[in-house]
Amino acid sequence: MLFENLGLRPELLSAITARGYKTATPIQAKSIPVILEGRDILAGAQTGTGKTAAFALPILQMLSSKPKKGRNPRALILTPTRELAAQVLEFTEIYGNMLTLSSTAVFGGVKINPQINKLKNGVDILVATPGRLMDHAQQKTLDLSNIEILVLDEADRMLDMGFINDIRKIIKLVPQKRQNLLFSATYSEDIKRLADRMLNNPQLIEVATRNTTADNVDQVVHPVSRKGKSALLSKLIRDGNWNQVLVFTRTKHGANKLVKKLMQDKISAVAIHGNKSQGARTKALADFKGWKVQVLVATDIAARGLDISLLPHVVNYEIPEVPESYVHRIGRTGRAGADGKAVSLVSPEESKQLRDIQRMLKKEIPVEKIDGFEATADPERTPRERQNSHNRNRNNNIRDNKGNNNNNNRRSLSRDNSNRNNNNNNNNNNGNRSTISRNNNNNNSGNKWTSAKKAYGSDWQNSDDKKQKPAEQKFIKKDINRKPRPRAEQSHESLKGTPLQSTGWKDRKIFNGG
Numbered sequence: 001m002l003f004e005n006l007g008l009r010p011e012l013l014s015a016i017t018a019r020g021y022k023t024a025t026p027i028q029a030k031s032i033p034v035i036l037e038g039r040d041i042l043a044g045a046q047t048g049t050g051k052t053a054a055f056a057l058p059i060l061q062m063l064s065s066k067p068k069k070g071r072n073p074r075a076l077i078l079t080p081t082r083e084l085a086a087q088v089l090e091f092t093e094i095y096g097n098m099l100t101l102s103s104t105a106v107f108g109g110v111k112i113n114p115q116i117n118k119l120k121n122g123v124d125i126l127v128a129t130p131g132r133l134m135d136h137a138q139q140k141t142l143d144l145s146n147i148e149i150l151v152l153d154e155a156d157r158m159l160d161m162g163f164i165n166d167i168r169k170i171i172k173l174v175p176q177k178r179q180n181l182l183f184s185a186t187y188s189e190d191i192k193r194l195a196d197r198m199l200n201n202p203q204l205i206e207v208a209t210r211n212t213t214a215d216n217v218d219q220v221v222h223p224v225s226r227k228g229k230s231a232l233l234s235k236l237i238r239d240g241n242w243n244q245v246l247v248f249t250r251t252k253h254g255a256n257k258l259v260k261k262l263m264q265d266k267i268s269a270v271a272i273h274g275n276k277s278q279g280a281r282t283k284a285l286a287d288f289k290g291w292k293v294q295v296l297v298a299t300d301i302a303a304r305g306l307d308i309s310l311l312p313h314v315v316n317y318e319i320p321e322v323p324e325s326y327v328h329r330i331g332r333t334g335r336a337g338a339d340g341k342a343v344s345l346v347s348p349e350e351s352k353q354l355r356d357i358q359r360m361l362k363k364e365i366p367v368e369k370i371d372g373f374e375a376t377a378d379p380e381r382t383p384r385e386r387q388n389s390h391n392r393n394r395n396n397n398i399r400d401n402k403g404n405n406n407n408n409n410r411r412s413l414s415r416d417n418s419n420r421n422n423n424n425n426n427n428n429n430n431g432n433r434s435t436i437s438r439n440n441n442n443n444n445s446g447n448k449w450t451s452a453k454k455a456y457g458s459d460w461q462n463s464d465d466k467k468q469k470p471a472e473q474k475f476i477k478k479d480i481n482r483k484p485r486p487r488a489e490q491s492h493e494s495l496k497g498t499p500l501q502s503t504g505w506k507d508r509k510i511f512n513g514g
Contacts, residue, residue, distance in 0.1 A: 071122030
């Protein structure tokens with residue numbers, strides 16, 4: 001269907017034509033008329049099918065036809081990642097450049113004060129990630145009481161990243177009477193529960209089978225051992241003359257490690273993940289789009305929001321734990337009807353994840369073996385190594401969505417500190433035992449000997465035998481852990497002429513006045 005048949009304003013049609021588009025995609029053709037009617041929708045479509053324009057164009061048209069109400073935003077678009085928020089803002093500004101509407105984006109990783117200043121100047125369309133939006137709400141720098149349209153873009157990804165509580169809080173901040181648009185590439189029970197709670201008599205829009213990949217993406221699996229993956233990837237890039245490749249890893253540490261190996265093979269590469277600053281991530285993406293870098297290595301945080309025109313190749317260097325993530329990864333290629341290729345390097349340890357993906361897709365992915373790269377399992381690891389690897393992957397996946405510091409370095413420091421602490425504790429314990437032994441000896445007899453010294457004067461100085469027997473020292477060490485029995489303190493006067501018991505000294509003539 002042509003865009004001019006969807007009832008859009010001439011200003012929007014001119015902007016669309018300037019982008020080189022004439023025909024709407026299926027999701028756009030089905031969603032735009034329903035949104036213009038003011039109805040809620042639950043839309044499911046594969047990534048790269050034009051979902052952003054499907055809600056951005058009707059929002060621009062509806063807001064431009066209504067008078068403004070102050071400086072507060074009237075449309076709120078929630079996205080799971082910073083990259084996707086920046087992409088949605090870019091398209092919104094391009095399509096609405098002939099209108100008098102203003103838009104901005106707020107997300108983490110950058111200073112909040114410039115965002116506050118933009119909000120104070122007034123904005124019609126606000127694109128935000130849930131975390132930073134809640135920061136503004138808590139600081140009372142944002143008023144959502146005038147929101148007319150609420151959009152959840154890539155809702156499934158937001159739930160995967162643990163934003164459900166923030167989404168519930170945001171829904172309470174916006175007016176109950178509003179239009180809701182929920183877009184998701186995959187469906188799950190969590191999505192269904194969220195839709196039931198959020199949407200009001202929604203129109204269900206589906207343009208493809210749920211949890212499927214695009215037909216124009218050629219998928220292939222290359223069996224290989226885990227240690228041979230980097231060498232095979234370098235071979236595929238060189239032999240196939242791949243000039244632009246997006247590679248996905250499971251962890252941030254794995255992404256950095258792969259970049260180093262590719263650079264050693266004289267293949268330009270850069271990593272993008274949660275440990276990178278927003279400036280570094282933006283620069284890495286810009287260099288990749290500008291063909292300055294041959295390979296972009298990313299974690300799943302970048303599986304959504306990367307809109308790279310005519311991206312030819314996507315490589316799953318490590319198979320994702322969640323099958324739905326496979327759909328979003330390879331959805332970076334084959335966008336807007338273009339052809340693409342998705343390559344998965346699968347080791348024997350990842351056979352279960354591959355079976356789960358094929359079960360979800362309900363089809364087998366073709367397998368091609370490469371000469372010289374055998375899919376042999378790595379030597380059996382010890383239980384301690386397996387547990388450390390499991391903990392490392394689990395913690396890296398969690399910290400990757402939250403953008404914390406490098407997990408591997410933390411773990412190494414933690415182990416080093418733990419070892420040092422253990423050594424220090426052992427030394428301290430040994431030292432404490434010796435100290436306690438000496439103190440116990442002094443406590444048991446020191447006070448009484450001091451009193452005796454005062455009582456008998458020079459006889460104390462003339463005593464020659466002041467050393468303990470080794471056996472009695474050993475007895476004292478064993479006895480220090482026992483809880484001492486309470487006993488009455490003796491005064492200096494009571495010590496005169498009275499021998500002290502259990503002092504451990506051989507010569508007791510001092511107590512007899514000799």
